[in-house]
Amino acid sequence: MKVGVIRARIGEIELSDLLRALEANRANAVVTVRCEDVIGRVHLRDGQLLYASTDPGPHLGEYLVRLEYLTLEQTQELVLRQERENPGTPLGQLALRMGLLEPGDLREALNAQVMEALATLLAQRTGDILAEAISENASQVVLPEMLDTSAVLFEAARRLDEWRRGKVRPEAVLRVVSDPTRHALSTEAWSVLELVDGLKRARSIALESDLPETQVYHLLYELQSRGLLGEAEIRPTDPLILVVAESSLVRRLLLVTLERSRYRVVMPHDPDSARRMLEHHKPQAVILQVRDLAERVRQLRASPDGRFVPVWAVAEEPPRGFWVRSARVGHIPKPFSEEDLLDALSGIKRKV
Template structure:
């Protein structure tokens, strides 16, 4: 096992060492609460993920390979039937996607993980022998580690300038009078004077960094201009112990023009409500009864006792003669993306 600090051995140097010597193993990087794992096979990347960070299910939804409903079905199967199997591998085996689709999604996930890691100036790392369980790693020849590293470095330089995620833009000039950059027309199509840059990025299969850069470029070309007002995007607190579901909920609520605060700990719900003042609360019932206990605490909290709440449940709730259920809307899993957006919008008193 090799271990050390990123201050003493930068990530770029480690990648060159592993790729050039064709090593196999797992690189684990840790910084504060974040942890990333990169699986290498003979110097090529097989798979990469980060916690907290993007999830393969979220990426396949963004790439239009799977629907929001599909991923929930797969997560349910994974949890109850195959807890050790990669969600993407399960999607291939059940016929949701093809092998080439999985490899494309895995490469995009690795690109986004490595892009985030390149911003780390400190933290610890260790390189350990490969795991015996190959079910976590997709098939294929893997990803050229050095080529991926060069792609990340190019992207970091190319998309260095960007707008604020909260910025709103208005169309201002004639886009046919100038030459728009690649992807510019797609971004421009979502500019409506209401949506934030964050919400626009959620709709497009591009990284947030690239979308923010393209908006800055469109503004410099005089095609759009920043609005003098902020986006009207209410804050929704989402409580779920499932990182995969949390990322999906974040994506779909961003698409609906909402800001999202995530927590994986039920006991932190009241503290987050006090500190962030959300306009609505969404609670995923991972274990029967726990989510309802959160609602009871919220209803007894005084200032936030009337906060609109939506519970995501596995089956319709049933009260009892001895303990009535507190006031909350419910949505049975799995559900479609538009159903969630419509129900949360209704809680917020917004049209959808």
């Protein structure tokens, strides 16, 4: 069934109610949710859930890396091939076609992303909702099997309710303070506990895990509440990196890779916020993945806070020209590996 255009504010209509109504009417639709800090999209075919995503938020390619189904390099190479040879072909379908993934692996990664995206959108209290009809022939990211909308909404709401019971701060540094073997813990709790070392911030632990970020903060809260974890007495100061990337996937892969190695990451959404972050946060390095590299570097070096900060460009080819040397711009190859990133940043000193 086709639907007309539906516009509403969150509160006038609840996202979950709208999705269930579209499900009941077997609608082909895309629902866009615009809030102050996040934009989300939910795709439905015959009322069944095809796909959901948020920006900012995890990318499918990120989950494929976090679940260890693909490497950093494989994921980026897939995107390059997608752009050059297969425009419009969903990333997951391309990976299946090339034999890099099994259907069950793709389904697990997509399920994880869809569930996290829906939980994020259901948590929003203000914003605008727009539902529009889509063509039955429109290209979509397709799950091996479409998801039951009501069942997914129920599970996302259950998780959201659980997460709201308590979370640690992303910057919290925790250590194990009692014997966990004396407690009955879930598999997920054990997987998170194994990553706690008294040095990593909660965000680094969350992005090293294959669980949704908010779920990890909740599990850490539960472990702390039960007396298994306590605040670390000494908190190392992790270096701060400012990342500006036009590709949402590259942005998320940089975030995950850097956070796993105990670098703090800030990601501005426009040039103005980049200038503000540069001024207020005083990052120890800047990583750029942009088309107008020379202009961005010129703006950066013109700022008092950006005059001397180390800068690296993520690009397939090293930037060329006299300005590159005078502006002191380093190069990180694209596709990049974890080793490429960490080698580039190896000169940055950590403070305790």
